[in-house]
Amino acid sequence: SNKKEEMGIYEKDEFVKGFSDLGCSNKKEVKNRVQDKVRSVQNNTGEYKKFYKWVFIHVKEDEKKKTVPTELAIQLWGLVFK
Numbered sequence: 001s002n003k004k005e006e007m008g009i010y011e012k013d014e015f016v017k018g019f020s021d022l023g024c025s026n027k028k029e030v031k032n033r034v035q036d037k038v039r040s041v042q043n044n045t046g047e048y049k050k051f052y053k054w055v056f057i058h059v060k061e062d063e064k065k066k067t068v069p070t071e072l073a074i075q076l077w078g079l080v081f082k
Contacts, residue, residue: 052080056079
């Protein structure tokens with residue numbers, strides 16, 4: 001599975017294993033897989049919802065909270081809705 005527990009923090013082994021599990025063995029293959037995933041999220045409502053939920057879960061300050069700080073949400077929307 002290509003799930004990540006903590007957003008933005010990757011150990012080298014975790015990074016290498018994740019892309020290796022996706023069949024990547026060089027930079028071009030990594031770039032292609034990332035571009036494929038971006039297109040998938042952009043063109044598929046179900047994938048977009050999963051991505052948005054993943055981002056939301058990882059930016060909450062506390063897993064019990066149901067909201068994120070407004071300033072953080074605005075910054076993320078700028079990235080997510082590009």
